[in-house]
Amino acid sequence: MKKTILITGSTDGIGLETAKLLARKGHNILIHGRNKTKLNKAYEHLIPLTTSEKLKAYQADLSNMPNVMQLAKTITDNHSTIDVLINNAGIYTTPSPQTDQGLDVRFAVNTLAPYLLTKQIAPLMPETGRVLNLSSAAQAPVVLDALRGSIKIDNANQAYAQSKLAITMWSFYLAQEHPSNWPSIIAINPGSLLASKMVKNAYGIEGKSLSIGAKVLVKAAVDKDFANASGTYFDNDSNTFSAPHNDALNSEKNKALVQTIETLLKKLV
Numbered sequence: 668m669k670k671t672i673l674i675t676g677s678t679d680g681i682g683l684e685t686a687k688l689l690a691r692k693g694h695n696i697l698i699h700g701r702n703k704t705k706l707n708k709a710y711e712h713l714i715p716l717t718t719s720e721k722l723k724a725y726q727a728d729l730s731n732m733p734n735v736m737q738l739a740k741t742i743t744d745n746h747s748t749i750d751v752l753i754n755n756a757g758i759y760t761t762p763s764p765q766t767d768q769g770l771d772v773r774f775a776v777n778t779l780a781p782y783l784l785t786k787q788i789a790p791l792m793p794e795t796g797r798v799l800n801l802s803s804a805a806q807a808p809v810v811l812d813a814l815r816g817s818i819k820i821d822n823a824n825q826a827y828a829q830s831k832l833a834i835t836m837w838s839f840y841l842a843q844e845h846p847s848n849w850p851s852i853i854a855i856n857p858g859s860l861l862a863s864k865m866v867k868n869a870y871g872i873e874g875k876s877l878s879i880g881a882k883v884l885v886k887a888a889v890d891k892d893f894a895n896a897s898g899t900y901f902d903n904d905s906n907t908f909s910a911p912h913n914d915a916l917n918s919e920k921n922k923a924l925v926q927t928i929e930t931l932l933k934k935l936v
Contacts, residue, residue, distance in 0.1 A: 674686050748792070750797070759823060773827050778928070797887065803827070813826070837921065837928065854901070857884060887901065
């Protein structure tokens with residue numbers, strides 16, 4: 668059965684490679700990007716693999732929460748069903764770490780935007796649907812005041828690691844709070860030090876093949892092995908379901924994080 672799959676941050680890196688693989692399998696692909704030129708280029712790159720009916724492109728800046736809401740509305744207006752949401756978009760280093768809304772951009776793009784988009788898109792998703800949240804082997808305890816933007820994190824690696832634990836924590840929370848009437852929510856480390864622009868900018872290395880990450884996202888999106896994986900963490904470095912940072916296994920910490928996110932979003936949108 669062919670699925671309709673939305674992939675954020677799919678103009679390059681793992682997102683684009685995943686879109687290629689899924690397009691070749693005949694699925695309906697919704698790509699997303701912040702930059703219009705890059706988005707058009709990705710569309711032109713993918714169209715030989717599929718048809719215009721099966722490929723749509725959406726532009727939005729995920730560091731801005733009203734933009735995320737508009738993206739969700741546009742998708743809701745244009746599509747009756749989304750089978751899989753892959754929250755792939757992410758950021759590590761940037762010359763401007765603070766957004767116009769006063770947030771650390773890592774938390775905005777890596778944590779808040781996927782949470783908001785998931786909540787808005789979930790009504791379009793069947794019970795068999797899947798939300799795949801890009802986590803990381805880099806996970807660090809979340810400072811809630813940093814998430815709120817009240818204090819700054821000067822270290823890019825620390826900000827990134829906190830944002831990735833945060834997305835893992837809310838993945839576990841939503842999966843546990845909505846066990847029956849929501850799509851599956853799975854946190855995934857697609858693989859460490861893959862050859863993405865993010866890794867090149869952060870570490871100055873070429874990295875391992877992007878196909879490592881893309882292949883596991885395709886499996887998680889459509890294979891039966893992930894059909895009952897809601898509320899789990901898949902570590903592609905070890906190629907197995909595994910335990911994330913201990914904080915993600917703490918229901919009280921997960922609840923406090925989600926309450927902080929909900930309060931914050933009410934002010935931002």
